[in-house]
Amino acid sequence: MMMTKERVKRMFEHKEADRVPITDGPWGGTLSRWKREGMPEDADWRDYFGVDKMEGFSVNVTPRYESKIVEENERYVVQTTEYGVTLKYIKGEDSTPEFLDYTITSPQKWEEAKKRINHDPDRVDWKFLDDNLPKWHSEGRWVDAFFSFGFDITQNFVVGTELFLISMLTEPEWVEDIYETQLNANIALFDLIWEKGYRFDGFNFCDDMGYKGKTFFSPEVYRRLEKPFHKRAFDWARDHGLHARLHSCGYIEPFIPDLIEIGLEGLNPLEVKSGMDPIKLKQLYGDKLVLNGGINAALWDKRDEIIAEIERVVPIIKENGGFIFSSDHSIPNSVSLNNMKDIVACVKKVGNYG
Numbered sequence: 001m002m003m004t005k006e007r008v009k010r011m012f013e014h015k016e017a018d019r020v021p022i023t024d025g026p027w028g029g030t031l032s033r034w035k036r037e038g039m040p041e042d043a044d045w046r047d048y049f050g051v052d053k054m055e056g057f058s059v060n061v062t063p064r065y066e067s068k069i070v071e072e073n074e075r076y077v078v079q080t081t082e083y084g085v086t087l088k089y090i091k092g093e094d095s096t097p098e099f100l101d102y103t104i105t106s107p108q109k110w111e112e113a114k115k116r117i118n119h120d121p122d123r124v125d126w127k128f129l130d131d132n133l134p135k136w137h138s139e140g141r142w143v144d145a146f147f148s149f150g151f152d153i154t155q156n157f158v159v160g161t162e163l164f165l166i167s168m169l170t171e172p173e174w175v176e177d178i179y180e181t182q183l184n185a186n187i188a189l190f191d192l193i194w195e196k197g198y199r200f201d202g203f204n205f206c207d208d209m210g211y212k213g214k215t216f217f218s219p220e221v222y223r224r225l226e227k228p229f230h231k232r233a234f235d236w237a238r239d240h241g242l243h244a245r246l247h248s249c250g251y252i253e254p255f256i257p258d259l260i261e262i263g264l265e266g267l268n269p270l271e272v273k274s275g276m277d278p279i280k281l282k283q284l285y286g287d288k289l290v291l292n293g294g295i296n297a298a299l300w301d302k303r304d305e306i307i308a309e310i311e312r313v314v315p316i317i318k319e320n321g322g323f324i325f326s327s328d329h330s331i332p333n334s335v336s337l338n339n340m341k342d343i344v345a346c347v348k349k350v351g352n353y354g
Contacts, residue, residue, distance in 0.1 A: 003140025004052040005201060011290050012202075012243045012265055014321045020314065020351035021142075022051040022344065023292075024326040029093030029333035037337035049344045055136050056146035056204060059193075060123040061185040063116035065103060083157045084113065094333055102160050107174045110159075114181055119188040129198055137199075145190055145200040145242060147233055149182035150207040151216070151226060152248075168217060172225060179229045187236055194240065202266075203237035203244045210250025213275045219254050227258055234263030245292065249329065251275040260288050269293035271328045282317040291317055292324040300327060300343065301334035307346050314350045325351060 002010075002018045010017040026034075026045060035041055039048050046053050062082035070086065071078040078088045084103025089095045104113050136143050155164040158178070168175050209216055209226070217225075230246075237244040245266035246259065251274040256267070270276045270293040278294030285291075295313060299306040317323045325347050331340070 004054065005140045005142050007052065008054065008142045008324065009201070009243075011321045011324055014287060014290075016321050016353040019348055019353060020318050021054075021324045022326070022347055022351075023054045023324060024051075024331050026331040026335075027094045027333050030331050030335060032093055033333050033335075034337045034340065039337060049340060050348075051344060053136075053139070053141040054144070055132075055141050056144040057129065057133070057200070058146040058148055059125075059186065059189040061117060061148055061182055061189070063104075063113040065113075065116075081157065085157055099156075099160065102158075102163075104159050105163065107171060110174065110178065114177075117181055117185055119185060119192075121189075121192060123185075124189055124193060129193070133198060142202060143200050144202040144204040144245070145193075145237075145240075147183070147186040147190075147203070147205040149179060149186055149205065149233070150229065152206055152208040153182075154178055155216075156208075165216065168221060168225060175225055176229075179225070183229050183232060186233075190236075200240075200242060203233070203240075203242040204247065205233065206247040208247075208249040209255060210248065210252040210271075210274060212273070213251050215250070215252060215254055219258070222255055223258060227262060230259065230264075231262040238263055243290075245290070249274070253281075256281075256285060256289075260285065264289070266290035266292055266324070268324075269326065269328045272296040273298060273328065276328070278313055278317050282319070282323075286317070286320070286322055290322050290324060293326045293328045295325065295327050297327040297329045297332060300331060301336070301339060303339050303342060306339070306343060310343065310346050311350055314347060318351055318353070323351075 004021060007017045007021045011021060031045060034045065063084060064082050065080065065084040067080055067082050069077060069079045076088055076090050078086065080086050085099060086101040087097040088100055089097050104110050155161045234244045243265050244263055245268060246264055247268045249269060249271050253276060267289050270278050270281060270291060272294060273296060278291055281291055296309060299309055
């Protein structure tokens with residue numbers, strides 16, 4: 001039996017391991033359901049199911065606007081974030097927020113916010129690092145340095161989708177300045193972390209660039225606005241000996257050749273529902289990319305269908321390493337404890353390299 005770190009490392013080397021690594025992200029409501037159905041209250045779900053532990057650490061690169069509760073009642077809570085966004089959450093286990101208002105609504109407002117983004121050491125949670133990183137390493141977990149920058153975080157949590165998409169065409173200099181400020185802050189703070197002797201295994205960041213069947217912007221716009229900053233991030237990862245992954249939801253197949261060209265080594269989540277085909281991606285890029293995901297989350301509550309899908313897909317995309325098992329997004333609360341047990345057992349069987 002290999003530890004997670006060795007298992008994942010072999011995937012990036014495109015070599016076989018004892019079995020494919022297994023990781024995922026269950027919703028809060030999913031964890032609550034599993035506990036109601038028999039998982040111990042204090043259990044780490046990964047230990048309970050015997051799957052892999054992949055961790056990540058990030059730093060604070062927000063403008064640090066005040067985060068506070070503005071309104072709360074029995075139905076919902078309205079709060080502000082450090083990005084200056086006002087969100088409304090319907091109370092419940094898996095509520096998706098409604099974005100009510102943004103502070104950064106123009107290049108002028110961005111200039112005000114930008115002055116608040118410094119590289120002070122207190123933007124790093126040093127206590128969390130000291131309390132957790134040695135333990136993670138000693139237990140053989142895989143640990144990513146996790147950056148926050150780019151299109152998705154900006155359109156979602158900083159500026160707003162409509163304004164930002166329009167600005168990519170009408171005010172590209174503003175877009176580039178946002179990206180550069182975010183990336184510079186990440187690099188400066190992680191350089192400081194590195195100088196103090198902390199080490200990681202991989203590099204990861206989220207930048208959702210697609211939706212169902214389409215990308216949010218053209219390959220030409222990607223190459224002009226996104227690609228140079230992605231390359232800088234991947235260069236930083238390579239210079240620090242880290243394997244580089246990207247989480248990008250939606251249909252992003254047109255961007256994959258460019259991403260590989262600039263240093264991407266692993267791609268997640270391969271969202272089947274949006275049109276991503278993991279078997280096709282294995283055939284096209286299996287010798288260059290670690291494929292992480294590609295197992296349709298919409299099937300996970302249908303025991304026979306998800307087992308059949310795993311048995312169809314995993315034996316093909318696990319060949320010669322280069323695969324980390326997970327859903328193509330996360331684990332919804334429709335998935336029962338027994339279904340999850342059967343899913344893990346099936347993956348360990350068909351994902352075995354012995």
